[in-house]
Amino acid sequence: MRDALTLRGNHALLTRANPLAKFSGVVLITVALALSIDWVSASVALAFELLLFPLAGLTLALLWQRGWPLILAAAVGGWSTAILAPDHGRILLDVGIWSISEGSLQLGLGFLLRGLAIALPAVLLMSCTDPTDLADALAQQAKLPHRFVLGTLAAMRLVGLMAEEWQTIGMARRARGVGSHGNPAQRLKATLGQSFGLMVQAVRRASRLAVTMEARGFGGAQRTWARKATFSRLDAWVVLGGLLISGAAVAAAVAAGTWNMVFLGQQ
Template identity: 80%
Template sequence: MREALTMQGSHAVLTRANPLAKFVAVFLVSMVLALSIDWVSASTAIVAELALFPLAGLTLRLLWHRAWPLIIAAAIGGWSTAIVAADRGAVLLDVGIWSISEGSLELGLGFMLRGLAIALPAILLMTCTDPTDLADALAQKARLPHRFVLGSLAAMRLVGLMAEEWQTIGMARRARGVGSHGNPLQRLKATLGQSFGLLVQAVRRASRLAVTMEARGFGGGQRTWARESSYSLLDVWVVLGGLIIASATVLAAVGAGTWTFVWR
């Protein structure tokens, strides 16, 4: 988790783009993809996204490492859509509560690909965006209130620490006789106790961090920025790229006749 929050040593092209521009591009593609459930628009997007990954400094192996849980999630989403969606066309499977027809299978497949096509660019975005730069952009360019942005950023820095503390609390509780084994109810109880322990530490740490920040003059209405968040020509290309991918998916789907608007 800690690795997810730093991007030490990456010099990929997209790391230099303004986080806000990247976010707009990714969000745009996601919104357009969300409008239709069809395999053509989703596949088009996936192909384009995969082609862009080298620009974000992601190798195929790293990508696989981060993406496989999403593929599983998308597959499950596709399956549930296939069995729950209204049947159209020939029924392929009908066992008890499960029924899959040609129509619902196509829908399920489209849904799975769409889910993946929406999830992948978020990974792309986060691999080439440092949270600090994102916060700078949000506060300076998007003009979100800086106290909230920087407060969240500072808290975000403690994520790695919280994850380690979670593990430590688990061990500390085992040393008290609270096992994480047993039946689901016992495990649930153990997890709730462990969560409570983590919450106490979270509030303590956050309160101390708030004192540190306040003692450094944080909390006033005005401040200067040591680093300016700025736009460059690259950002124009990034947004343009997002537009192009979004339009390409629509054109491909409409051209292939598969475009299926979600609110039919």
């Protein structure tokens, strides 16, 4: 609820755009990046994406706070690719059990940058989109089934509650002396126990929510809308921006000679 109020009070440009328009822009960028594993196209797309964050009222600190798991995953994936990929070109580092060559380093760097360039638009989309507005657009404009839309809305609302629930369970367990000490195996066991408690709470909360929504007529055939979802000139610019970013990334890679259509078997 607090995040929704924050979004409503945020007058940044992208927060006012239609959720489906923002989603379309993210899809356009993702498709272009999924076609190649080169570092040039990923670098160009990433540079443009970082320029978009101020338009959503976000900072680099908030980016790290909300997207650090994805950033770390991309870093680990890039490093793993660099040391496990076949050697090609001059050997840059050789420690016996693994080595890094010019070709494997370029491949790992491309994987890292591409992972970041694909993850950041998703973080941007979720950070500047109110779940209720997204549900309205999915139901009114995308014509998706009401039950699917309401389930998606409930899931998005419960994500923040589950994070708070995890902290509450952790503090309660530490108050009883569980999970606050011991060797790594004991701490792992305590974490698994806390995860099971969170799962039980999630099932209970989902059951109560389902009963409440059914009692209030959310499954009815006739629906009315408090807010009308519409497309505006801003939404057209958002979609065009996604198309331009994807086109610029592809054009830069082709011009640099690094474009690599991995799905077509080109090297």
